[in-house]
Structures are given as C-alpha cells and as structure tokens.
Amino acid sequence: MTSQRAAGLAFLFPALLYIVVFFGYPLFNNLVMSAQDYTVKSFYTGDAPFVGFANYAAVVHNPMFVRAVVNTVSFTVGSIAFQFTIGLALALFFNDRFPGSDTLRSLLLLPWLLPLVVSGAVWRWMLDQDHGIVNAALRALHLSHLLHPSGGPVPWLTSTTWSMPAVILTNIWVGIPFNLVILHGGLRAIPDSLYEAAALDGANAWQRFRHVTWPLLRPVTGIVLMLGLVYTIKVFDVIMVVTGGGPANATQTLTTWSYGLSFRDFAFGQGAAVGNILILAATGFGVLYARLARQSMDAA
Amino acid sequence: MRAYGRTALGLVIVGVLLFPLYWMFNASLQPSGALLKPSPDLFPVAGTLDGYRAALGTQQGHLVASIIVSLGTVAVSLAVAMPASYALAQLEVRGGPVVLFAMLIVQMIPGIVMANSLYTVFGHLGLIDSYLALILADSTATIPFAILLLHSFMMAIPKELSEAALVDGASHWRTFISIIVPVSRNAMVTAGLFSFLFAWADFLFAITLTTGQTFEPITVGIYRFLGNQSADWNGIMATAVLASIPAAILLVVAQRYVVAGMTSGAIKD
Numbered sequence: 371m372t373s374q375r376a377a378g379l380a381f382l383f384p385a386l387l388y389i390v391v392f393f394g395y396p397l398f399n400n401l402v403m404s405a406q407d408y409t410v411k412s413f414y415t416g417d418a419p420f421v422g423f424a425n426y427a428a429v430v431h432n433p434m435f436v437r438a439v440v441n442t443v444s445f446t447v448g449s450i451a452f453q454f455t456i457g458l459a460l461a462l463f464f465n466d467r468f469p470g471s472d473t474l475r476s477l478l479l480l481p482w483l484l485p486l487v488v489s490g491a492v493w494r495w496m497l498d499q500d501h502g503i504v505n506a507a508l509r510a511l512h513l514s515h516l517l518h519p520s521g522g523p524v525p526w527l528t529s530t531t532w533s534m535p536a537v538i539l540t541n542i543w544v545g546i547p548f549n550l551v552i553l554h555g556g557l558r559a560i561p562d563s564l565y566e567a568a569a570l571d572g573a574n575a576w577q578r579f580r581h582v583t584w585p586l587l588r589p590v591t592g593i594v595l596m597l598g599l600v601y602t603i604k605v606f607d608v609i610m611v612v613t614g615g616g617p618a619n620a621t622q623t624l625t626t627w628s629y630g631l632s633f634r635d636f637a638f639g640q641g642a643a644v645g646n647i648l649i650l651a652a653t654g655f656g657v658l659y660a661r662l663a664r665q666s667m668d669a670a
Numbered sequence: 671m672r673a674y675g676r677t678a679l680g681l682v683i684v685g686v687l688l689f690p691l692y693w694m695f696n697a698s699l700q701p702s703g704a705l706l707k708p709s710p711d712l713f714p715v716a717g718t719l720d721g722y723r724a725a726l727g728t729q730q731g732h733l734v735a736s737i738i739v740s741l742g743t744v745a746v747s748l749a750v751a752m753p754a755s756y757a758l759a760q761l762e763v764r765g766g767p768v769v770l771f772a773m774l775i776v777q778m779i780p781g782i783v784m785a786n787s788l789y790t791v792f793g794h795l796g797l798i799d800s801y802l803a804l805i806l807a808d809s810t811a812t813i814p815f816a817i818l819l820l821h822s823f824m825m826a827i828p829k830e831l832s833e834a835a836l837v838d839g840a841s842h843w844r845t846f847i848s849i850i851v852p853v854s855r856n857a858m859v860t861a862g863l864f865s866f867l868f869a870w871a872d873f874l875f876a877i878t879l880t881t882g883q884t885f886e887p888i889t890v891g892i893y894r895f896l897g898n899q900s901a902d903w904n905g906i907m908a909t910a911v912l913a914s915i916p917a918a919i920l921l922v923v924a925q926r927y928v929v930a931g932m933t934s935g936a937i938k939d
Contacts, residue, residue, distance in 0.1 A: 377842035378761035382769070385754035385817060389769075392810050393776050396787035403790065413793050460683065468676035474684050476925050480691060483917035485871035487889040488910045491896055492694045495903055501706050503693055543690065604780035607873045611893060628782045633878055638790060645783035652778055 404642035418639070425643040434619065434627060438644075441534065442623040445609075446602045448538040449545060453598060456542070457549025462583075464550075465557045475554070482547035490611025493540040497526035497612075530620040533613045537621050541608050545601075549594055556590030557583065599655050604648065624648045691914075697907035698722070705903045721908030729909050732891030735801075736870055739887055740916075742805035743812055743869035744862045750809070751816035751861060756850050758817070759824035760832055761842070770821065773814040784810055785878040792879060799884045807875040812865035819864075823857035824850065860927040863920055870916050888913050 404425050406418040429435055464475045481489060496503050505523040508514045515521035517532075526536040560583065568578045606625045609615060615622040615630065622630075624644055632641025697705055698721045699714035758766045788807050789798070797803040827850070835845040851858070873889040880886050886894075892913060895906050 374761050374842075375764070378757040378763035381753040381757035381761065381842070381846070382763055384750045385769070385813070388750050388809070388813060389772065389776070392788075392806065393779070396784055396791065397779070399791060400783055400787040403787070408790070413790070463676075463683070464680070466676065468673040468680065470677050471680065474677075474680040476921065477684050478687055480688065480917065480921055483867060483921060484691075484914050485873070485889055485917070487871070487873050487892050488694075488913050489690070491892055491906055491910050492690045494896065495697060495907065496690060496693055500708075501710065501903075503710055506709055543687070546687065600778045604782065606782060607889075610873070611896065625780060625782050628786065629874075629878075632786050632789070638786065641786050642783075645780060645786050648780045649783060652780065 400642045400645055403639055404646050406639050408638040408642070410636045412638070421639070425639040426647075429631075429640050429643045429647070434622065437619060438622050438624045438627045441621060442603060442625075444534060445538060445541070445605070445621075445623055446599065448534075449541045449602050449605075450595065450598045452538075452542045453545035453549050454595065457546050457594075458553050460546070460550045461553035461557055462579075464554060475550070478550060479547045481544055482551075486544065486607035487611050489544050490540060490608050493536075493543070494527065494612050497536050497539075499523050499525050499528060502526070527613055528617055530618055533617060533620045537609050537612050540612050541602070541605060544608060545598065549598070552594050552597075553587070553590060556587050559590075560586045596655070600652055603652055603655070624651075694907050694910050694914075697903055698911045700904060702902055702904045718904075721902075721904035722912075724902065724905035725908040725912055728895070728905075729888060729891045729912070732886055732888040733912065735885040736887040736889070736913075738801055739804045739808065739872075739876075740866045740869040742801060743808040744865045746805055746809045747812040747816045747865040748858060748862055750813050751820055752851065752854070752858065753846065754817050755820035755824050756846050758821050760827065760829060760850070770818070773817050777811070777814050781811070781874045785874050788875070789878050799880050801885075803879045804872075804875055804887070805869075807879055808869040808872050809865075811872075812861075812868050815868075816861040816865060819861050820854065820857050823854060827853055856927070859924070863924055863927060867916060867920060870913075 403418075405420060405422055406412075407421045407424070408418040412418040460475075460478070464471050497505075499505060500523060504526065505514070508517065508524065514524065518524045524532055526532045564582050564586070565578060568582050573581065604625050605623070606629065609621055609623060609626050610629075613621040615626040625648065628641045628644035628648065630641075631637045631644060696712070696714050699717040699719070700711060701716065701718045701720065704711055704716065754769075757763050758770060763769075784807070788803070788810075792798050792800075792803045792807075831853070832845045832849055835849050836842070840848070871889065872887070873893065876887040876890045877893065880890065882890070882894075888909070892906065892909050895902075895909060
C-alpha cells in the first residue's frame with residue numbers, strides 16, 4: 371500500500387526533521403568548531419579561523435588533560451563498582467517477597483527521580499567540614515582518626531584527597547536506584563523452577579547464586595554496566611554542585627573541563643575538542659562492550 | 671516471623687538510604703543558627719518556616735520558569751514522538767529500525783557536547799535567554815526516550831484496530847487521533863511525566879543557555895544560592911525541598927509508570 375508508506379513518512383517527518391536539526395547539525399557544528407579558533411569574538415564578527423587539529427593538540431598537551439582523564443576514570447570506576455554491588459545486593463534482598471517489599475523498594479527510587487542539583491546540594495550540606503552530619507557521625511562513632519590522621523573533621527570538599535571520594539559517594543547514592551530496578555527486573559525473569567531444581571540438588575544459597583542467578587542475570591548485568599558507564603562518564607551536575615571541579619582541579623573530569631573551556635575561558639574550539647574526545651571514549655566503550663557481549667555469547 | 675524480620679531489615683535499609691532526604695527536610699525547618707552548631711539537632715524541634723519564606727521570596731521566579739520550560743518540553747516531545755511512534759510501530763516505514771537504533775545511540779551523546787554546540791547555534795539565532803531555546807534543548811533528551819517508550823507500547827496495539835478504521839474510510843490522521851492516541855493514553859502519561867521531570871531537573875542546558883538577565887530555572891537558582899558566600903543552608907534546603915515536589919508526586923501518584931519508564935529507557939523492545 372503506497373498511501374500507507376507515504377502516510378508513514380508524513381508521521382515520521384517531524385521526528386526526522388528534529389533529529390537532523392537538533393542532533394545532526396549540532397554534532398557536525400561541534401566537529402567544525404573543534405577545528406576553529408572559536409572565541410567570544412567569533413559570535414560578533416562571525417569569523418572563526420580554521421586551525422586544523424590545533425585545538426586537539428592544545429588540549430592533549432595541556433597538563434589538565436591527563437588529570438581530567440585520570441579523574442574521569444576514577445570517578446566512573448568508583449561510582450559503578452559500588453552502585454552495581456549495592457544495587458545487586460538490594461535487588462536480591464527485595465526479590466524475596468515479604469510484607470511491604472514492593473512499597474519499600476519503590477521508596478528507594480526517590481533519589482533517582484530528584485533533580486541532581488538537589489541531591490548535590492544535600493550532600494554538600496551533609497559533607498560540610500564543620501557542620502555536616504557525616505563528620506558528626508564519624509566523630510560520634512570515634513572513626514574520624516581512621517580517615518584523618520589528626521582525628522579532626524574530614525575536609526571532604528576542601529582537600530584534594532577527599533573531594534574525589536566525596537563526589538563519588540554522592541554519585542553512588544544517586545545511581546543505586548537505577549541498578550536496583552533494572553537488576554530486580556532481571557531477577558524476576560529467572561524462572562522459580564530453576565531454583566527449586568537447584569534446591570533439590572542440595573545447592574546452598576551461595577551455590578544457587580553462583581550457578582543459577584549470576585549466569586542467567588548476565589545479559590541484564592551487561593546492560594546495566596554499559597549504561598552505567600555511558601551515564602557516568604558524562605556526569606556534570608553532581609560534580610559542578612558538590613565541588614565545582616575543585617579544589618585545585620581534584621575533581622575536574624572531561625565533562626566539567628569541557629564546560630570550563632567553553633563557558634568560563636570562552637575557548638569554544640577547545641571545549642568542542644574535549645567534547646569530541648568524550649564522544650570517542652563513550653563510543654569506544656560501546657564497541658568494546660558489543661564485542662565482549664558477542665564473545666561471551668559465542669563462548670556460551 | 672522470618673518474613674517480618676525481612677520487613678524490619680527493609681525498613682532499616684530504606685531509612686539509611688533515604689536519610690539524606692530526611693536531612694534536607696530537617697535542615698529546611700531549622701533556623702540558620704541551629705544549623706551551625708557543632709552537633710546538629712536530629713529533629714526540627716524549634717522549627718521555623720523562614721527557609722520556605724526565603725525560598726518563595728527569592729526563588730519564585732525560578733520555579734515559574736521551570737514550570738514553563740517543563741510543560742513546553744512535554745508538549746514538544748509528545749507532539750514529535752507520538753506521530754513518529756505511530757509510524758514506526760503501525761505503518762511500515764522504510765528504515766524504521768535505523769531510526770529506532772539512532773534514538774538509542776543519540777541518548778549516549780554527552781550533554782556537554784550538545785550544550786556547547788547549541789549555545790553557538792542559539793547565539794547566532796538570538797535565542798539565548800529564551801524559553802524556546804531551553805524547551806528545544808531539553809527536548810533533545812526527551813524525544814528519543816519518548817519515541818522508544820511509545821514505540822514499544824504501540825507495537826502491542828493490534829494492527830487490526832487501525833486497519834479497521836482505515837477500511838471504514840477514516841484517514842491516517844483521523845485514525846491516529848481517534849484510535850491510537852486514546853488507546854496509548856497510559857504510555858503518553860509515562861512519556862509526558864518523564865519529559866516533565868527531565869526538563870525540571872535539567873541543569874546543564876539551563877546554565878549554558880541562560881545568562882540570568884531574563885530568567886533562570888530553579889536548578890540554576892539553587893546553584894547560585896549555594897554559591898553565595900554566606901551559604902544560608904536553611905533557605906537552600908527549603909528550596910531543594912520545593913524543587914523535589916514533582917519527583918515526590920510522581921513517585922506517589924504514578925509509581926508503576928516510573929518503573930516502566932526506567933526500564934524502557936534502558937532496554938530496547
């Protein structure tokens with residue numbers, strides 16, 4: 371039916387137009403900008419000289435680059451490792467039905483629904499060196515000396531040592547619900563009969579997890595980890611609100627650095643270059659994930 | 671008995687994980703002086719509504735701006751995503767799978783890249799500091815999500831339904847409006863709620879595409895409030911509580927949509 375095909379295109383047209391104008395063009399524009407000396411002046415004169423790979427060279431040779439990459443990796447790995455482990459533990463806990471299990475589990479979604487600026491502000495208040503509840507709790511539990519040699523309040527947000535753990539802690543809290551929900555959905559899809567059979571074979575709880583839950587959960591695990599990676603590598607709000615990338619760039623990641631280059635230093639070309647490197651990294655991980663997924667599928 | 675032990679443990683877990691929210695609420699009700707004591711008060715015994723007064727006084731404009739941007743984003747997202755999903759799910763469009771795959775991929779583009787680029791584009795168009803710019807920018811995040819969600823819902827609508835209408839002589843547009851849209855109401859609510867929530871929570875586009883001369887959404891309002899030298903935690907936390915209201919309402923009113931939305935954002939099909 372040709373009329374149906376024409377109608378299909380007509381209905382799809384606004385979306386196609388939107389993709390081209392608001393994804394295609396910006397991505398292209400970003401690529402062009404990264405090869406231009408694009409500054410505030412360019413906005414008025416419309417003149418941005420072509421500089422080839424100069425922006426990329428400037429960015430890569432900037433001492434900040436290695437720092438931002440290392441910070442991005444520690445932030446991402448630290449966040450995901452804990453989000454995933456805690457999310458999985460909670461998913462397993464709530465997978466057994468008990469009175470109130472559904473209600474309690476859905477309450478745990480709240481941190482995920484809140485604006486990140488709100489979560490960031492709350493944690494910034496809780497991690498305040500002198501008046502924050504975290505240091506008050508550490509003091510009350512006599513744990514301060516474990517974290518801080520002097521035993522005084524931990525300078526979470528003002529020291530180069532503790533600011534990264536502080537933003538990771540905040541981001542873990544934000545990310546737990548997502549891991550919990552997706553992994554819980556995966557657990558629900560595993561047939562009870564498999565557990566019954568394992569129990570008949572005399573498998574204990576750990577063996578049931580190791581030989582039934584974990585292998586059957588693997589596809590969902592892959593999705594959660596990959597999405598976690600893609601989301602975490604580009605986190606902006608949490609870091610901006612909790613530490614602003616400081617102190618002394620200790621929490622500066624590729625994302626916040628790109629923002630700083632463009633909107634603080636007005637070096638839009640360099641900001642675009644860092645943004646493109648970020649896209650490259652995210653795509654690289656995506657491809658790597660796809661390959662690993664295929665390999666594990668072939669092996670199975 | 672063992673089941674109730676689990677419930678008790680579950681309560682403890684929820685208590686620990688949601689403690690930051692209680693702490694925000696607690697601080698929003700305590701006078702600023704009390705917040706700066708060496709050991710904090712666990713309950714707002716000498717409570718005050720000063721924080722809320724300050725929040726409503728200084729943040730009112732930001733709240734209104736956020737409502738306008740969020741509602742606008744919902745309208746644009748649904749207007750684009752509904753017909754597209756109908757085409758992808760019910761009419762055989764060539765290249766449909768490619769479009770769906772693209773929707774999945776574009777969600778992975780870092781927001782900072784979009785912000786960087788949209789800033790220069792909107793700058794040339796004179797759209798910086800306009801509601802339109804923020805609505806269009808926020809839609810870049812909500813439209814792909816809405817299309818994936820609505821598409822997977824509309825795949826489940828039997829094709830016979832729209833085919834019957836077409837046989838009866840209704841146009842495609844008529845079929846879409848009087849059959850597809852009413853049947854898809856639940857999925858539309860989910861997509862709309864998530865679009866609202868995303869736009870409400872957006873900070874990156876809000877801070878890059880506005881200069882504060884005309885208006886600023888509430889997320890930027892909180893950020894600027896935080897940056898004040900004399901951080902008034904009572905007022906900041908009251909503002910944070912107000913900014914959390916849409917999320918809380920969503921969780922209470924539309925709980926089952928939330929899980930549906932979360933999973934459909936993550937898993938295709």
